[in-house]
Amino acid sequence: MxxxxxxxxxxxxxxxxxxxxxxxxxxxxxxxxxxxxxxxxxxxxxxxxxxxxxxxxxxxxxxxxxxxxxxxxQGDFGTSLKTRRTVAEEIGERFMPTVWLTVFSMIWATIFGLLIGVLSGVKRGRWQDYTGMLVAVSGISFPAFWLGLLLIDLFSVRLGWLPTGGYGTWQHFVMPSFTLGLGVAAVMARFTRSAFVEITREDYVRTARAKGVPERFVIWKHTLRNALVPVITMVGLQFGFLLGGSIVVETVFSWPGLGRLLVDSVSYRDYPVIQAEILIFSLEFILINLAVDVLYAVANPEIRYR
Amino acid sequence: MTSIPQAAPTTGSLSNAGAPPATHSTPLVEVKNLTVEFPTEDGPFRAVDGIDLHIRRGETLAIVGESGSGKSVTALSLMRLIEFGGGRIVGGSIQLAGRDGGLRDLAQESLPAMNRLRGDEIAMIFQEPMTSLNPVFTIGDQIAEAVMLHQGLGRKEARSEALAMLNKVRIPEAARLLDRYPHQLSGGMRQRVMIAMALSCRPSLLIADEPTTALDVTIQAQILRLVRQLQDEMGMAVMFITHDMGVVAEVADRVLVMYRGKKVEEGVVDDVFARPQAPYTKALLAAVPKLGSLSGAPLPRRFPVLTVEGEAGIATEAERWQDTVEPAAPPILDVDDLFTRFEVRRGLFGRLTGRIHAVERVSFKVHPGETLALVGESGCGKSTAGRTIMQLQAPDSGSIRFSGRDIFAMPEAERRRMHQKIQYIFQDPYASLNPRVTVGFSIAEPLITHNLAKGAGVEERVAQLLVDVGLSPDHAKRYPHEFSGGQRQRICIARALACEPDLIIADEAVSALDVSIQAQIVNLLMDLQEKRRLAYLFISHDMAVVERVSHRVAVMYLGQIVEIGPRQAVFENPQHAYTRRLMAAVPIADPARRDRSRPLLEGEIPSPMRKLGDEPIWAPLVEVEPGHFVARHPVGDFA
Incomplete structure (x- = not known):
């Protein structure tokens, strides 16, 4: 290891x-x-x-x-051409909102994606499967900016339940993280389903049943544990997708994060900021993939013990 | 057809606590009129059709049949696992005498009730030990799971019970194995783990579905012996599913023969082998190669193939000796001091730490019209030797002469011409034909590549080749999936023949086929040898088939040839200790000749991987009789 x-x-x-x-x-x-x-x-x-x-x-x-x-x-990327503040300061205050939004979206998307995927996999060919996959396909097909606008129109403008944008309370999180995570949840659901269906046919699942393992353990222990191995790889790739998606979502919901900073900097040609942002986005991606590789090894003993 | 079974062999004391006194008159399991169907697009397919069987305590019932006969479906139905594979029990009953003394019909039990029985009173082991263990849980956890489920033990007690079971299946250093993962174990060890898991709750019935088919022959012998010893210790009944008549003769008390979902014969093992009643059983037994059946004769011999036609009729194909070698002719293939090694790199920077000595100073000759068999177990280097000759693998050193010319010294164009004179047939006829093109195209391709035929000539040649291998010309337009395994192997042979080869390397070419098909393909290969003076390099692990087909035999062990000579000499007068152990491990398809106390090879097949600088010992082979050479230097465990 x-x-x-x-x-x-x-x-x-x-x-x-x-x-x-x-x-x-x-x-x-x-x-x-x-x-x-x-x-x-x-x-x-x-x-x-x-x-x-x-x-x-x-x-x-x-x-x-x-x-x-x-x-x-040393964290010195020069000064912003627009605000004349140091780039480190600019990014410093935008960093955490984006991290929270991404992590929060990722967590709910993974959990729901897994649950829908397993349900569809277990009930494959039946109505639960078709419904789950219909939701998943819709989730993938929805453009985030449009979904965001629809949500704002319904929950903020018409019903007045949630703020249209900004950052601060948990209510501010609901719509942005839903918009950002929906695509990921859909991809996770589809991916989990196919991994799950494949594992179901494995000989060791039959072995588990031959031991008399009750069906719920066959599903949640013997099958899911193996299906997680490819799913973990998918989580890493989807993180990259979220980082990109946050640019759109942060703009739609006026979220004070790195994504919106990037959009603002590009329109102002604030090169030092853009440069630092590219570096940070890329580093995040590398680190997340490193973490995923480690997780992958934890889930898969064949890699751990090579 | 059913003969009255003799009393089951005496077994050790029944260790099932609270079990009713074992009366041999009441069977442990009694299956009546079992019928299983699978839904298909053309309506239900009946995989098992009205099977009756019974098994007594302590008894072994073998169910034999070829692929598609319904034997595995029967086994899975007893476990009620068939539902998870899409099948449905549509009729009949499966009465099991439970530990509590009551009778239950398993065909009617609910799923939770079956979960309580499975792994407890009836347990099962499977064919593929490599894939039957869950890769993400430790060995200890997987055995302990069954114990915790059925015996209500805590984690710690279950773990010590798992350890006890690993000791029981004779795994060395069992305590260290508890925290290992399946991929760290060899196939034989995994099958022992499977057995430990299956027997952890001391079932009264063990169902073994082809448990040794994927294993090497010496490991198979160990596993068969282990199952029998444990059966004696625990007094359980065993239902043994196999296609291998040798294994049946080795393990069974009674035999049930299945054909297309139906029972065609049932009886005590000696009776069925000595006096088969059903035409199908006769045909099956005739096709089974029996090691030692060619004793006293120097030449190969065709199989006496019987074909079942309809219900009763049998068509017979005569046996014939095969005398095709021209001893005076120069060798077609001359391999001299061939080395093929693979580098093993480890660690952070991929440092070279060792080498796999796959082929280690191997020398042999093959004459026109001759079959040289290369035999040995997995990892002995026989396939690598074949691949090196075929130039699919670069050798480290040595020379390969074909028709007297060194193929490594040839110019490129000539080497390509020579390539067509050596052809290869692989083990898996399913994987070696492109599924997206017609078989006619597959056969025509080498003709076109090597410029052997043009225009309409191609079609004619393809048609002729299909006839030569026993198929019909109009098969050329079909796709591989429309053919059975045996037919596909015929197509592969036709493709190899397209190039008018002088030498065919057949790498386990009949190992994946059912015995009756295997016999037909072997006969086909022999016919072609007779007609075309083909030389074969017949790579195989199956000693009984090798006895039938080969003129000479080379036994490989750890990359070296340890014994080579005329087939009769090697089989009747084996000089190397490894050759003797290999032959002793082969189950003989004749219960009258079974010897359950013969010495077997202990332990695992050693690895050909060696540390850097640790060169294996080598000395020239010693001639013990004309043409029969043996290694007298230490090789591996044989000093």
Missing amino acids: LNYLARRLVGTIPVIVALSVLVFAFVHLLPGDPARLVAGQDATPEDVQAVRVSLGLDRPLWEQYFRFVSNAV
């Missing part, structure tokens, strides 16, 4: 290095001169030159890269 963990950790190092190069290159690959971008449209050539020197853009490329990396490791 430790060997496996060590191998996975070592394996992420080149990924992180490659990521840092890409994010660094981002500013340099954009059309135009970064110093001019930072200095603004009206700057004189002297101003631009001054900015170039102050940002170190006149140094050789490799030196700039190492400075970028050493600054990033």
Whole structure:
């Protein structure tokens, strides 16, 4: 197990290095001169030159890269062009709302997805199966922005039960996390169902019945435990999907998170912020996948003991 | 047809607490008119049709039949597991004399009641030990689960009971095994674990569905002996499902023969083997290779195939000796000092830690018209040797000469031409035909690739090849799924023949087939050898089939040939200890010759993996009689 963990950790190092190069290159690959971008449209050539020197853009490329990396490791991504605050501050206050929204959505989506998937798998070919899968297909097909608007119209505008947007109380969480998690829950349900149906045909499930294991344990212990192995991989992939989805959902529900910050920064061409956001989104994705790999090994002894 | 069973063999004391006194007159299980159906698109399919059977305490009833005969369905019906596979018991009764003394009809029991019985009073072990254990739970937990369910023990007591059971099935270092996972165990060990699990509640009936079919022959012998010893210790009845008449002769007190869902014969094992009544039983027994049946004769011999036609009629195909070797001709295949090894890499940086010595300095010759059998158990390197000759696997060193020319020294174009002269037939006829193209296309493809026929000539050749392997020309337009396993193997043979080969490497080519089909395919291979002077490299684990087909035999163990020579010499005068143990492990399809105390190989099949620098010992083989060579140096456990 430790060997496996060590191998996975070592394996992420080149990924992180490659990521840092890409994010660094981002500013340099954009059309135009970064110093001019930072200095603004009206700057004189002297101003631009001054900015170039102050940002170190006149140094050789490799030196700039190492400075970028050493600054990033210390949490220094420069200052926002829009607000003139440090990027670290900007991101710092947006970080947790997004984390809470993503984690909360993921948790309910996984639990419901699993339950619907198992129910459909157990009752396959019957009405419970068809209903479950109909809900799942609808969940996948609903565009998040449209669903969000419909929910706001119904629960906030007409019924007045929930706030239209913002952040603070648990009521603020209901609609955004439902909108964000629905697609994931649907994918999880379908995936769990097919994994479950496949496992049901395995010889060891028959062995469990031959031992006289009651049917509910056959389902929830012998079958589900094995079906979880592929499902865990799916959770990791879906996290990536949620990170992307949060951009839309946060905009629709005015959620003060990283997704909306990204949208705002893009429209303002706030390059330091965009750069830092890309780095953070990517790192999150790498870390989540690392965690998933570890979980995968916990669920699957064949990997743990290799 | 039913003969009166003799009294069951005396067994150890019945260990079932509170069991009624064992009276041999009342059967433990009595099945009457059992009928099982599966719904299909064309209406219900009757898999088991009115079966009657009974099993007494301490007795072993073997149910034999070929694939689709309904034997496994019968077994699963007794467990009432058939419902989970889509089947339905539509008629008949299954009376079980319970431990409490009462009679119950299992066909009518509710699911919760069956759950209480399953694993407690009746238990089952299955064919595939590799997939029958749950991969995510430890061995200890899986055995303990049954104990906790049925005996109401706590976790700790159940665990010590699991340990006791592992000791009972003679697993060495059982305590260490409790916390292991199934994938860390070999097939034989997993089957022992399955048995431990099944017997943990001391059932009065054990149903064993082909429990040794997936195992190597020496491991099979160990498992069969273990089941019998435990049966004697616990006094349980055993229902043994198998397709292997050798296993039947080895284990059974009584035999029930099934054919297409019906019982065709039932009787005491010696009677059924000595005086079979039903035509089907006669045909089945005729097709079964019996080790030692060719004693005293040097040549291979065709199977006497009987075909059941309708209810009574039998068509007979005569036996014939096979004399096809031209001893003076130069060898078609000459393998010299062949090494094939696989690297084993471990750890964080994939360091080379060892090698699998799959083929270790192997040398042999095959003459035109000759069949050389390469025999051995899993991991002995016989398939790797075949794949290396076929150039599907690169050797580490050594030379392979085909028709006198070194194939590694040939220019590329010539090697490709030579490729068509060596053909391969694989074990699994289901996996080796492309399901998306017609069989005609599969057979025509090598003709076109190698430029052997053009235009209308292709179709003609395909038609002729299909006739040659006993199929009809219009089969060319069909797809593989429309054919049975035996027919598919014929198609694979036709495809191999398309290239006009001089040598065919048959890797376990008949192992997956039913015995009657196996006999037909073996006869076909022999016919083709006679007509075309084909040479075969016949790779097999089945000593009885090898005895029938081969002129010479090479026995492989841990990558080395430990014994090679004329078939008669190797079989009648085996010189290497491993050869003798291998032959002793083969169950002989003749109850009169069963010897339950013969010495067996202990333990597991050793691994050909060795640490870096730990080279195996090798010395030239010693000639003990003309053409018969034996290893006299230590190989593995044989010093």
